[in-house]
Amino acid sequence: AYNKIKSEKTLTMGTSADFAPFEFPVVKNGKKTYNGFDIMVANQIAKDMGVKLKVQNMQFSSLIGELQNNKVQMVMAGMTATKQRRKAVDFSKPYYTESEALLVKKSDANKYTTKDSTKGAS
Numbered sequence: 019a020y021n022k023i024k025s026e027k028t029l030t031m032g033t034s035a036d037f038a039p040f041e042f043p044v045v046k047n048g049k050k051t052y053n054g055f056d057i058m059v060a061n062q063i064a065k066d067m068g069v070k071l072k073v074q075n076m077q078f079s080s081l082i083g084e085l086q087n088n089k090v091q092m093v094m095a096g097m098t099a100t101k102q103r104r105k106a107v108d109f110s111k112p113y114y115t116e117s118e119a120l121l122v123k124k125s126d127a128n129k130y131t132t133k134d135s136t137k138g139a140s
């Protein structure tokens with residue numbers, strides 16, 4: 019894959035552009051391109067390698083298979099590095115972690131201390 023990137027001067031990245039803000043389609047003058055966090059990082063990687071980035075949009079479920087088939091040389095798709103996937107492909111160090119959570123007003127904090135807190139609430 020590395021030699022192909024160098025000889026074709028193109029890094030082909032697989033993504034599933036249905037996951038804003040990581041990857042999403044942008045239609046400009048009737049032409050579809052892709053943007054988002056992953057696309058920007060991929061562009062920088064290509065730039066650092068001195069090659070062009072080509073974005074190949076596909077089904078999320080096809081990404082690993084198409085990487086294995088050499089259809090793409092890299093995948094960025096907000097993909098979680100699960101134990102199962104790690105068996106099939108080589109993940110980088112995580113570049114994004116999240117910890118979204120439910121929130122309530124500070125003044126109500128002591129009313130919602132357990133998962134049963136809302137039972138019987140009126």
Ligand code: ARG
Nearest residue numbers: 034036037078095096097098
């Ligand atoms: N992080 C989740 C996963 O890896 C969802 C990723 C969805 N990404 C996408 N481009 N549709 O399963």
